[in-house]
Amino acid sequence: MNLPISWLKDFVDIDNLGISLIDFADKMTMSGSKVEKIHHLGSDITGVVVGRIEEINPHPNADKLIVTRIAIGSGEFKQIVTGATNLTVGDYIPVALHGANLADGLKIKKGKIRGEESEGMLCSVEELGHTRAEYPEAPEDGIYIFSEPPKLGLGSDARIALGMLQDVAEFEITTNRPDCFSIHGLVREVAATLNYRLSIIDYQLGKPHLDRVAVEIQNDKLCSRYVAAVVENVKIEPSPQWMRARLMACGLRPVNNIVDITNYVMLEMGQPMHAFDIRAINGNKIIVRNACDGEKITTLDGVERVLDADMLVIANESRAVGIAGIMGGEGSKIVDDTTTILFESANFNGVNIRGSSKRLGLRTDSSGRYEKGLDPNLALACINRALELVEQLGCGDIVPGLVDNYPAPRQVRKLDFDPAKIADLIGIDVDRAQIAEFLGRLGIAVQGNTATIPTFRYDLEIWQDLAEEVARMYGYDKIPTVVAASSNVGGKTAQQHMEDALTETMVALGYSQMLTYAFESPKAFDKLLIPVDNPLRNAVRIINPLGEDTGIMRTNPINSVLTALATNYNRRNQQTRLFELVKVYHPSECGGLPKETEYLVVGGFGSVDFYGIKGVLETIGHTFGLEEPTIGFEPQKSLPFMHPGRTAAYKNLGYCGQIHPQVAENYEIGTSCYVAVLNFDLLRNQANMIKAYKPLPRYPQIQRDIALVVDNAITHGQLSAKIKDAGGKYLRGINLFDIYTGANLPSGTKSMAYSLTFRADDRTLTDEEATKAMDKILAATAEAFGATLRQ
């Protein structure tokens, strides 16, 4: 909301308060009306003064140019060449002197035009950064001519004469303060902040009933009040310059005197108004009713709109003439030959207006104000103010009386007032009288233990709301700061510690943490070759996604990691290793919240292979104290997006392996990439994070190597399990150190060489005991797999 300082001065004598604009902005910000910015309108235009045309002579070298002699005061004259055709001697015009800055960065320099000296430029409103809509008296194509000699005289700043120079404070208004979307509201805040005694005219005067029109409110839930007045013999013309200047400073475009009055009152007091040409209200009856589904109306912007039954319209007996609170109809708008008008000052339901405005895709200054919820008591005051302006501007004859249809007037609200509770919540030591004074500044009267709230402050509902009013008048910055000595033992939960441990481990393993979106495209399922009937396709769907690419919540983390790997592959990044702890989402069976499961996802290409990614899982298993972290890998062939021959399931926790080459191709990754996925919720449940020292061995170990020749189909997993089984209680370590195939081995066989460690905890193991164990291992593997000792 913009507050032109000149408008503020109508109410608050700010010049005599000895306060700079910056201090003013700061004080307002600290009392709750945040000043976003102070705009110095017109400050980009410099060096333009008021001049008078003394002579007009033909240009000796150009038929279409003239040479003028301009008085700029103090007995000074300038010669200026121009092509304008609308000038006569004696005209007062804006003159840009040498060095002037005009709109769009135009700089004026003196020089010769076709051989004649020209010491500046005569300006149109466009060259001064404005439009003819804002200065309707300006000629269509020519120099602006002042209608009367500017008060400050020749040589004075033309921006002042044109009303272009304005300081405007732009406020951020919070949603709880619809009253502050008005000059009056802001003025009240300024007065309260600066402790200034205000006198604003009370426009709440009832008037006799007007018979000329009737108003029927069919839905008083959506329209709580409708006030109407009629003005006849209206002369449609531009509004005066001061009014236009204020509208422009607030970002509104001047239209004509009647429309400008409605906008001026809206800005000043916060109540949107509308003016209808009474010819559109044939039958002289206004009906406020719901639209019919599919009912059409062309709004005054010329667009045909289709309405629905939840929208409210202003109608005559046969058709709608406006969409209530949003925009008037084309057929009822004020035009040049309008002679009789009807002013509407009504109160519409904010929630309904917001909904209608959203569905229509039509947001106006009017709807924006209604949306926030207005005080219905404003409606009468504002129509009175509008009529006052009609008189002041002399733009028509007011038909005496008003229609005021207000079935259930809003009453003032009373709140419990307990100054001690208020002071305690704020944490200040302030007495009752001071608190009452703070509230009094805001128009809140205190009597006994009751506070009476004015109807324009319907945001104040409970005593804590009063506490905020007191606190901001007291000054948030003055509330003493208390640093409480905490008796809480804070900290992270076990789960958070485990997440930290996982992150630390992954970083140590050389993987960098990525950050992916939880939503993805349903097409990801196709890219991952997930069959149509696969339960992984059962995703939580977003009803209003940004686009199809973000239409579902991920059901597994593979698309996330492949997308990130693809980004890196596409950018020719080598050796990409990524991980993230992500959530995946599955719809709930019974209507509750979807199930969220945490997964570790790891992926990489370049310096990663199957055994590297498998090692990641083994290391994590070790970090989380799983029993036998290197055991429990089994071939896994059933994941559609994984290479069926190069994927292993890991315990019941997850899997690792190479991405299916077709899937990699779908993601345009032209190299083998590897992933590991671990259900972190399950891992946490199985984890043993308690660290306990086991005594170091006191007796020496015996190491024996064995190379077993077995069929190629026999896996290390099978062989090592059998060795472990047969090796007895002194076997402490099984370490595969070589696999050999080739010459001097029977074809279809391989040699697996293990280094086995034997040790007893309570004595030195004998060679005989080790040999005995080795014999058992040989026998067992021979029996199970036909293994033979490599010769």
Place this chain on the structure above:
Amino acid sequence: MREKLLQIKDETLANLEKTTTLRDLDELRVAIFGKKGELTQILRGMGALSAEERPKMGEIANSIRQELETALEARKTTLAGAEMAAAMESEFIDVTLPGTRPILGTKHPMTMIIEELCNIFTGMGYEIATGPDIETDYHNFQALNIPAHHPARDEQDTFYVEGGHVLRTQTSPVQIRKMEEGQLPIAIVAPGKVFRSDDIDATHSPVFHQMEGLVVDRGIHMGHLKGALTVFAQTLFGEDVKTRFRPHHFAFTEPSAEMDISCFGCGGDAAKMPTCRLCKGEGWIELLGCGMVHPNVLKNCGINPDEYSGFAFGMGLERIAMQRYNIDDMRLLFDNDIRFLKQF
């Protein structure tokens, strides 16, 4: 015999000076102390001496032997040192060749900033709390005093999922979940992802991070709120940072405030402020929203607002991280380019 001993001593000491390698030295040692060594031979001949002569000669011989052994040992140390030095001289390597670096991973900058903030708050006695990404309308809105049709719902462009649930638009529902547990007093912070249907650009993302804070106890007032958040800001940004609390409006706090911190760019210096890009000439940077927990919110969670009060705060974390790590485009945080990630 005495003369002989002295002669051996003198000759040996002289020969010792001539040795240049450990091998020479060893030969010399054998020649004197070996089984057939000169000194050994003489000592063997002691038996032939008279009982009177023997102790005297023995004393001399022992003293000479000790002297020679000490000298040999000293020479050995010298020669060994020289030999090692020579060997090392020939073992030089090019120390300017690149080192062998293990691949180290990195934490995401958002993780780092969350850790930093969590450490500050846990140090102040706060617990870390979490909640689901997909929330009920009740927890995300209604319990926070944002009923249906409240304008605050429009401001937070909400993603809706099937079943009437939402992707949480704020971390505030964690407040509700914590209070519903019924354990008082409460002091938590809740970092996490939040979702809003904003198109992605340099300063917006449909997914971003917030951290929520909540303290509920008897007798909590606005002074406590100011104290806690000022300590937080000064720990995060340095002792010199100034805080400013100004009135604001949130549905779930009353009174409400926004906390600004003095701008890191210009420090609020009147001369630098007007051209400061960081604060756009304001001298302050908006850091977080906060306020006293609205009594309706306490009631919704079964807490009696006449007995307990509390404060809450919430802040966006991307902006803090971007300031901290000099990141000028939010998209980089979600792009997952390894060249970006490796910088942290």
